[in-house]
Every structure is written in structure tokens, then in C-alpha cells.
Amino acid sequence: MLKHLLKQPKQSELQEIEHVKFLIILKIAYFALAVHVVLIPVFAHIGAVTLAIVNVLSVCAWAGGIFLIKQGLTSLALRVFCLEVVIHSTIVCAMLGLDAGFQFYLWTVSCLLMIDYQLTLKRASLYSVLMIIAFALLYVFFSNTNYPFAYSELLPHIKIINIIIAGLPMIYGMGLIREITLSQRLELTEMAARDPLTKLFNRRFAKRLIMNARKNCINNNSPLCMAMADIDQFKRINDNYGHDKGDTILVNISRLISEFMSEDDIAVRWGGEEFLLILTQSNERQAFAKIEALRTKIAVLEAHPDCPDLKVTMSFGLIEWQPLTPIEKMLQYADSALYESKHSGRNKTTIVHAQSTFFENED
Incomplete structure (x- = not known):
């Protein structure tokens, strides 16, 4: 019976899943947009003008993605975000090296790809694995790149901050997914326990x-x-x-x-x-x-x-x-x-x- 219910979810359940997915991606997008806005003056201050310009483009990408989400094009927005993170992480790691920790954002988007329900599980898994491979390749190509700008003594702290910022969206997203999973589990149990006509x-x-x-x-x-x-x-x-x-x-x-x-x-x-x-x-x-x-x-x-x-x-x-x-x-x-x-x-x-x-x- 449960298998049958899982194969044919109610319309209300599908709407709830889509609503939760919308909340997850939209809030993460606003969070990422704010991070990129902050990075513009930070990079300009240390003399990394190129990276400041890159972050201006990143702000545009995330703002455009938010617009797409509000238009109901969540899947397309996710792909824009993933492309932006790959390009941004690659450029920053190429110029600053790996000690600043910007490569860890690839883990975040690898998780986000798994909630793109317009992708098959196989394809979403493949794209997520490609994000992890991209993460590994950054270590292959830029492990010897030295940080050339001011405040090098702060790099360990910056790396910790980037790890935390990259991890927060994953924790938030997994938390919401956990809540909806528990809610659906309770609903399935309730459906299995109740007579469909009388609700007794x-x-x-x-x-x-x-x-x-x-x-x-x-x-x-x-x-x-x-x-x-x-x-x-x-x-x-x-x-x-x-x-x-x-x-x-x-x-x-x-x-x-x-x-x-x-x-x-x-x-x-x-x-x-x-x-x-x-x-x-x-x-x-x-x-x-x-x-x-x-x-x-x-x-x-x-x-x-x-x-x-x-x-x-x-x-x-x-x-x-x-x-x-x-x-x-x-x-x-x-x-x-x-x-x-x-x-x-x-x-x-x-x-x-x-x-x-x-x-x-x-x-």
C-alpha cells in the first residue's frame, strides 16, 4: 500500500515538495547574493580588482537566478547558479590559491543539484559528481598557487569563514528536506491507518x-x-x-x-x-x-x-x-x-x- 502511495503522491504533497524546494533555493540564492555583494569591496580593498569585477558579474548572475525562480524557472536558475559557482571558484582559486577556501562552494552546489527534480536521479547524481571532480581538479591545478595580495596572515581565518558560509546552505537545505520527509512519513502513516471514506x-x-x-x-x-x-x-x-x-x-x-x-x-x-x-x-x-x-x-x-x-x-x-x-x-x-x-x-x-x-x- 505504501509503495502504491509513493508512486502516486497526492497533488497537495507535490505542491508541498515544490514549495519547500522553492524556499530552500530562494533563501540560499539571497544568501549567496549577499556574500558576493560583500566580496566586491573586500576584493577591491586588497587590490584584486579583477576579482571585484568578477563578483559584480556574480551578483548579476544570482540576481538573474532569483528572477528566474520567481518566474517558476527554478531548474534553470539552479543551473545558472552552478555555472556561476564553478566559474567563480576557478577564477578565485587561480588568483588567490586554495588557502582562502573558495573551492568549498562546489560542495554546496553539488548538493543543490540533487533537488532539481526536473533532472533524473541518474543525471542529477552525475552533475553532482562532476562538481566534486571540479573540486578535486582545483587542487591538481592550483595547489602551488601563492596568495599575492595583502592580509595574507588572515588566510586561515578566511578559509574557516568560507567553509562555514559554504556549509550553512547545506545544513539549512538538509534541515528543510528532513522536515518535509518527516511530514510525509507521518502523512503516509496516517493514510495507512485511516479509512479513506470516514477518516476513522x-x-x-x-x-x-x-x-x-x-x-x-x-x-x-x-x-x-x-x-x-x-x-x-x-x-x-x-x-x-x-x-x-x-x-x-x-x-x-x-x-x-x-x-x-x-x-x-x-x-x-x-x-x-x-x-x-x-x-x-x-x-x-x-x-x-x-x-x-x-x-x-x-x-x-x-x-x-x-x-x-x-x-x-x-x-x-x-x-x-x-x-x-x-x-x-x-x-x-x-x-x-x-x-x-x-x-x-x-x-x-x-x-x-x-x-x-x-x-x-x-x-
Whole structure:
């Protein structure tokens, strides 16, 4: 299922990915633009006029790239940035040598290329590797180049500053990618856990939640109740009004059930028109009162806006969970109580105890 979801992401997910990518690249672009603006007077001050002119051109390149991003041409902007960094790093290293640390910016763009989703993974990886090769070649060609300008004693500090500046965009970008990855992972987990129609928990996932709730109640010595519920004569509703209206009724009832549940309670679409409700921190009396309030509310609910005369009722089977009783046995008890409600007039709540004795509410 997860594989299917990953192959067919929702439009909202794709938009979120693109928005995060837009933020990453745009903020890095503004950061790089500011760095190049600062470098213009710095290079002019030390007498490296050629490098000052190069940085003027770099400012133009990054400003143009920012314009492209805002026009929706993010992939093209990325390639402009990569070309600028390669040219700028090569020229600066050729004139200043490697001790100033300008070669480390190639690592930054090698990472940026990996988020260009218009490139295939193979091609993006290839371009990133080429950036690393370019980094290595700078050491091959310019390792013996000496720094010829003023303030040579500051080179170790300048190198550290360049390493930090080159690393910050990578940390920022990876941080945002991490956040979106975690967000998507949680969303996929949520999608796998929920019934797509009613948004209640599905049967497969709910068993894990129920066992955790039971464990917590045992540890805290607090009561827990289980209620099996079923929409009365739902097949006839589907036959008479159609499955679309039947689905709408399921959604409306599920929404009402969710409103009645506390934060720690668990509402499950058990199958078809059947629901399972786990009421934590509730003894039999408290759970019965809550279920009765829900049952009464459902009976007067406008089940479908196009059918104001259509009234829907639900039957319930309720049991307080005994700590040593297995979940399968408790489900059987709750189901038998539901059966009793259905076959004694419907629209009722029947309480069953572990000894299989029944108590019905009086309408």
C-alpha cells in the first residue's frame, strides 16, 4: 500500500515538495547574493580588482537566478547558479590559491543539484559528481598557487569563514528536506491507518491502538469499555437511496462519532456500516451514558441534506473490558451484545458482562 502511495503522491504533497524546494533555493540564492555583494569591496580593498569585477558579474548572475525562480524557472536558475559557482571558484582559486577556501562552494552546489527534480536521479547524481571532480581538479591545478595580495596572515581565518558560509546552505537545505520527509512519513502513516471514506481508524491499524490503550489502562488501574455499533437497516438505505447517499451517511455519522470521542478514545470503522468504539477512562456507567447520548443524537441527525425525511438509527453493544480477558473474547462479547440490540428492536444499547448476561436500555 505504501509503495502504491509513493508512486502516486497526492497533488497537495507535490505542491508541498515544490514549495519547500522553492524556499530552500530562494533563501540560499539571497544568501549567496549577499556574500558576493560583500566580496566586491573586500576584493577591491586588497587590490584584486579583477576579482571585484568578477563578483559584480556574480551578483548579476544570482540576481538573474532569483528572477528566474520567481518566474517558476527554478531548474534553470539552479543551473545558472552552478555555472556561476564553478566559474567563480576557478577564477578565485587561480588568483588567490586554495588557502582562502573558495573551492568549498562546489560542495554546496553539488548538493543543490540533487533537488532539481526536473533532472533524473541518474543525471542529477552525475552533475553532482562532476562538481566534486571540479573540486578535486582545483587542487591538481592550483595547489602551488601563492596568495599575492595583502592580509595574507588572515588566510586561515578566511578559509574557516568560507567553509562555514559554504556549509550553512547545506545544513539549512538538509534541515528543510528532513522536515518535509518527516511530514510525509507521518502523512503516509496516517493514510495507512485511516479509512479513506470516514477518516476513522481502519480495522488493521486499530488493533495496535486498542492494545496500547488497554496496556495504559491496566498500568493506571483505570477502566476501559468497548462498544460495537452498527447502522440499522443500512442495506435498505443503500438499496432505496443509492450507495452515494449511503457513503454520505457514513461520513456524517463518523463525524458525529468523532465529536463524541475524547482525545484518548478510539473510533474505528470495523467494516461496512459497523464501528468499534474504545472508551478509555470510562467505567460501564460512564460509557453507557456517553453511548446513549451518541445514539440519541444520531437518531435526530439530518443524515443527508437531500433527504431531510431520512432518519438513521444505530444499535450498540457495550462491555467493560476485564483486564485478563483477550481482545478476541471481548470483541465476541461486544458483538453478541450488538446482536441482542439488533434483534430486540434496534436503536438500542445493550450491555453485556463477561458472564454473558445482558442489560438493555429502555427507550
